Amino acid sequence: MIDGSDLRAILVTAARHLGIGSLAGLGESGTPEDHDGGRQNLLLLVQLRWIAVAGQVVTIAVAQAGLGIALPLGPMAVVLAGLVLLNLVSLGWIARGGGVTEGVLFVALLLDVVALTLQLSLSGGATNPFTSLFLLQLTLAAVLLSSRATIGLVAITTAALGVLMLAYRPLVLPPGDSDELFRLYLVGMLVSFVIDAALIAVFVTRISRNLRRQDARLADLRQRAAEEDHIVRMGLLASGAAHELGTPLSSLSVILGDWRRMPELTSSPDIAREIEEMQEAVGRCKAIVTGILLAAGAARGEAPHLTTVRSFVTELVGDWRRMRSCFCLQVRDEFGEDEEIVSDTALKQVLFNVLDNALDLSPNYVELVLLRDGDTLRLSVTDRGPGFAPEMLARLGQPYTSSKGRLGGGLGLFLVVNVVRKLGGTVEARNRSYGGAVVTISLPLSSLTV
Structure with a gap:
């Protein structure tokens, strides 16, 4: 039986390896701004x-x-x-x-x-x-x-x-003013009515505004709960897929091992190289499945370590270029004085996801801009693709909202928005007037620093 913490850990690892973002922080209680x-x-x-x-x-x-x-x-x-x-x-x-x-x-x-x-x-x-x-x-x-x-x-x-x-x-009353009692009473009634009407109009309106805001916050919490329930269901599917894939991957590994010992196949350098590449691919798939199944209790998948903002981005860009065999990514650094942070796997997977989406739509040009706005870290990814459709911008971060037309698409940005929100940040998307789109991730540095 898989309990809640195991499921969260499984989902974190599955999302990381399958390239659909990171779910680190799923189920953690944050400290939202108090709007009581x-x-x-x-x-x-x-x-x-x-x-x-x-x-x-x-x-x-x-x-x-x-x-x-x-x-x-x-x-x-x-x-x-x-x-x-x-x-x-x-x-x-x-x-x-x-x-x-x-x-x-x-x-x-x-x-x-x-x-x-x-x-x-x-x-x-x-x-x-x-x-x-x-x-x-x-x-x-x-x-x-x-x-x-x-x-x-x-x-x-x-x-x-x-x-x-x-x-x-x-x-x-003063002597001689007893006859004025009724007139004073009428004047007092008028003053009392004006005071009552003014205070009721002002304060009831303001209280009603507070109640409407509270209702809106409750609706937002319900939406978040529904999204996290959706993520949990994805975790169940990921863990089930990992179990099912274990046996065929083991069979493929055994067959490829036999092929490597067959002289009629290894005599050809091209076939031998292809067999070796297939074994490496199968080995990677087995490592992914093993990581998913053994991730119980590892909320982040990898132990965090101290680094700096620039080192983190440099390492991230190097890993992304190497894994995608793509050198079209341009990096513009406007951060200013470097800051020590904890290397967050969740943030790394979020950026991988945004960069992958940009590369799919703009294979010849992707730009990552790193800048600092006060106590906020901003990471902007720009592409020269067709941009976002208006309905996508209106439903940014909702599942299955995608312009790629793939079955089940749109989960990447959905997970990006949820992970960044868990870290206390925001995700914004907009189209450029001269073509392409920009996705900006804003994070408080306090959520990343020691």
Whole structure:
């Protein structure tokens, strides 16, 4: 029985020897950039709370100094200080990398409801027109939380409003202004509506944008999972093919060994040379099959070693020219100061694959450009072939997307994109305006350096 690690190792070796790229890193957990939608939403709640603190300070100042309404400034200041402290705690939690679950968002909204309830109880209770601000918290809850949590917050908010109808500190108006109470209430309702409408429009829109981004990331993860499942199935086929090829290759090796001892065949130098070449080819095929079957546990196939960017590229170009018997490859070095890296077999096989594709379409000219862009290594392969069809550029990196018309073609670039992505890089392809195409591999040097 072949387990997951054995299968990954088999696939790495099979891909390397069959010339369809490298799958090193398959199944390894990388460190993708953190785009946690929960943290983004908690940050929006923090921003909303700062606005609430500033708005309450302005409202209290206008009521106390402008309208002459006596308010309990001490207790209200304590509530404001609590909101500030809650914001600082929330920012500290985000800075430490704490997870933001639905429970965290529920508690944050619940504390906002409690703070608003306390402020309203100190300034007229249910007679305060700013009770409509409860709707803002409920709107945010409906967007951010599950149905059960939203219903819970609705029940708590309703209970809080009921308490405000029974227990509150009445507003004390200046003498002679009691007749203005209803007009002030109407003005307060207008201000409260404007605040509610503006904040709901702004923050719900931003939260919805965060949720859409999160959905897009989940869709991308599903796509990657499907691609890796496809790669695993290819590994099963590779291991099965290796088992099946073992017996006929052994038979061919025995037959060729017998032919080498037959005088009627070895008497001809041309036939003897051809038999020797066939034995070398069979020996190479047997080595490939053996490597596939014995690769369990060897995630990279070959032990990595320290080198430099230029040495790595020089060795790679030499191996590729020797194996393809092709000297049409031109190399342009614009890297600048050399950098020590670990020789990565995966990257070597990726470049082999891209160079092979370019050679198939442009047998007389292939160019490899090596350059450095800040902390990024860029390797560009240019050819003078017909270029990529528009539909291929749109589906770059998807399996079986090929312009060569071969059955099962298009796997090479599919594996290239997946391996480079595992190393934290990107693959870009474009057509040149005067003919040919350019494939650029961009990799952070941090993924290759010690």
